[in-house]
Amino acid sequence: MRCEEFEQRLAGLTAGRLRDPEEDACLRHAATCAKCTRLLETARGDCRVEPPNGLLESVLEQTTGRACGDARELLCDFVDGTLPHGEDALLKGHLRVCPRCRALADSLEISHVLLAELAEADPGPGFTASVLEETNRLPQRPEQSVDALLAFVRSLFLRPRFALEAAYVGALLLFGLYGLIPGEPLQPKFFSAGPTVTEMHQKATRFTSAAVADLSNRSRSLEILASAWTKTTGETLRVYSATTFVELEGRYAGVCTWLAETWQNARFRAGREWNELTDGRPGS
Amino acid sequence: MDLEELLERCRRGENLAWENLVRLYQGRIFGLCLHYVGNPDDARDVAQEVFVKVYRKLRSCPGAEHFLPWLLTICRNACLDHLRRRKARPQTTELETVRFVRGQERNPEEQALADSRKNLLYRALQRLTRMNREIVLLKEIQGLSLEEISTVLRIPLGTAKSRSHRARLELAEQLLNMPEAEGRLKTEG
Numbered sequence: 001m002r003c004e005e006f007e008q009r010l011a012g013l014t015a016g017r018l019r020d021p022e023e024d025a026c027l028r029h030a031a032t033c034a035k036c037t038r039l040l041e042t043a044r045g046d047c048r049v050e051p052p053n054g055l056l057e058s059v060l061e062q063t064t065g066r067a068c069g070d071a072r073e074l075l076c077d078f079v080d081g082t083l084p085h086g087e088d089a090l091l092k093g094h095l096r097v098c099p100r101c102r103a104l105a106d107s108l109e110i111s112h113v114l115l116a117e118l119a120e121a122d123p124g125p126g127f128t129a130s131v132l133e134e135t136n137r138l139p140q141r142p143e144q145s146v147d148a149l150l151a152f153v154r155s156l157f158l159r160p161r162f163a164l165e166a167a168y169v170g171a172l173l174l175f176g177l178y179g180l181i182p183g184e185p186l187q188p189k190f191f192s193a194g195p196t197v198t199e200m201h202q203k204a205t206r207f208t209s210a211a212v213a214d215l216s217n218r219s220r221s222l223e224i225l226a227s228a229w230t231k232t233t234g235e236t237l238r239v240y241s242a243t244t245f246v247e248l249e250g251r252y253a254g255v256c257t258w259l260a261e262t263w264q265n266a267r268f269r270a271g272r273e274w275n276e277l278t279d280g281r282p283g284s
Numbered sequence: 285m286d287l288e289e290l291l292e293r294c295r296r297g298e299n300l301a302w303e304n305l306v307r308l309y310q311g312r313i314f315g316l317c318l319h320y321v322g323n324p325d326d327a328r329d330v331a332q333e334v335f336v337k338v339y340r341k342l343r344s345c346p347g348a349e350h351f352l353p354w355l356l357t358i359c360r361n362a363c364l365d366h367l368r369r370r371k372a373r374p375q376t377t378e379l380e381t382v383r384f385v386r387g388q389e390r391n392p393e394e395q396a397l398a399d400s401r402k403n404l405l406y407r408a409l410q411r412l413t414r415m416n417r418e419i420v421l422l423k424e425i426q427g428l429s430l431e432e433i434s435t436v437l438r439i440p441l442g443t444a445k446s447r448s449h450r451a452r453l454e455l456a457e458q459l460l461n462m463p464e465a466e467g468r469l470k471t472e473g
Contacts, residue, residue, distance in 0.1 A: 075456075076449045107456035114402050115424040118409075120311030121318050123328055131306050131332050135339040136299075 001029040006036045014043045056097065067094055071101045079108045287348035295342050306335055312426065313359050319409070319421050320363035330366045334359045353432040356422065360436060408458040416451035423448050 006029050012018045013026050030036045060066055071094045077083040078091050095102045156162055230236055290308075293301030313334050317327035337358055338345070346354050390398060409417060415437075422428045422436060434444040 072453060076452050103460055104456050107459045108452060110401055111405055111455055111459060114398065114405050115420065117402060118406065119315055119425045121315040123310055123314035123331060127310055127328065128303065128306050131335045132303055134332060134336050138339060
């Protein structure tokens with residue numbers, strides 16, 4: 001048999017479709033011809049041909065790039081043995097061809113085994129005795145609720161977000177109490193049913209001025225009456241002069257301001273006093 | 285005696301039970317303090333302080349199931365308080381000065397290799413960021429679950445999970461990048 005005839009029958013030979021005499025002739029030829037033997041082995045898959053160097057890298061470079069990033073994501077589960085079977089096989093394939101990932105896997109495996117051995121250290125002789133000595137000095141006491149509360153408050157302050165939260169709550173309170181309308185006097189919103197501090201101060205001043213003017217007029221009348229009485233009877237009568245009331249006006253104004261300020265701090269108490277002052281009847 | 289009974293006896297004020305509890309956890313607490321503080325003398329003081337605090341809080345301590353995370357939280361807070369008081373960064377101690385307790389049975393040659401790897405690992409651990417180091421300390425070294433870590437560190441569970449992977453990879457990379465690691469990190473097989 002010639003080599004050309006062998007090549008023509010090769011497909012049938014590998015598929016087992018040749019008759020026995022033909023198959024024997026082919027095999028006899030292959031046994032004597034090195035080229036046809038290699039051809040037969042390749043066709044049967046017995047002969048592995050090594051790929052050229054760098055083929056995989058150049059294919060990956062032109063397609064998906066290297067798979068090291070994906071492999072890294074799976075390495076911890078691979079070392080822990082928790083990777084699903086399919087992914088485990090894929091990763092093993094990658095580790096066979098990637099020395100860098102293989103080294104990382106080795107390093108992870110070593111640290112996984114040895115880290116657990118760093119858990120306990122010997123504090124040296126006498127440690128237990130010194131702890132017991134220290135704790136024997138303490139009376140065992142039930143934990144006080146105040147201590148627990150303090151610990152809770154302390155833990156709140158230790159939280160890094162505490163300052164932000166406190167500022168947020170503070171801002172909410174400010175906006176809730178005083179609103180955001182520019183130019184308006186600072187007046188707590190839930191007090192807005194009553195008069196403002198400014199209105200109250202104005203009323204108080206008006207009332208004081210009117211009262212002082214009235215008293216001043218009465219005083220002048222009294223002064224006239226007293227001088228008439230002195231002229232007719234010769235007796236001297238002591239009467240407060242009108243200027244005394246003008247001085248008093250200043251004092252009343254001071255009192256009104258003080259009242260207004262007090263009212264700002266304790267509105268209802270100040271309101272009651274205000275009612276007493278303006279209407280002359282006790283507050284309810 | 286199981287831990288639950290031991291704790292119950294400690295709560296009742298039995299000195300023998302308390303001594304046993306201290307013996308049971310002193311290695312772990314001292315080990316954790318050492319990782320945080322980095323200096324054996326300071327770590328010893330802080331560990332003692334931790335046990336005094338535990339003694340004071342015995343009546344309010346949780347049951348056996350949650351005892352370890354509770355204990356490690358107290359220990360972590362004490363270490364951070366200590367560092368804050370000293371306004372110090374953790375120091376790095378040479379591992380030769382510390383005796384770690386637990387370890388597999390190995391022949392002398394294997395033990396020497398394991399010790400040199402542990403030394404590398406300990407130094408690589410000191411190079412991690414604080415959060416990553418804490419996660420490795422609590423998860424890989426102390427063996428806490430991710431849920432327990434999220435409670436101890438007060439971070440969401442998802443964050444603990446993703447950080448745990450990142451921290452392990454960072455540690456493995458630090459190990460690889462150490463010049464002394466050359467040839468010491470090959471696994472068998």
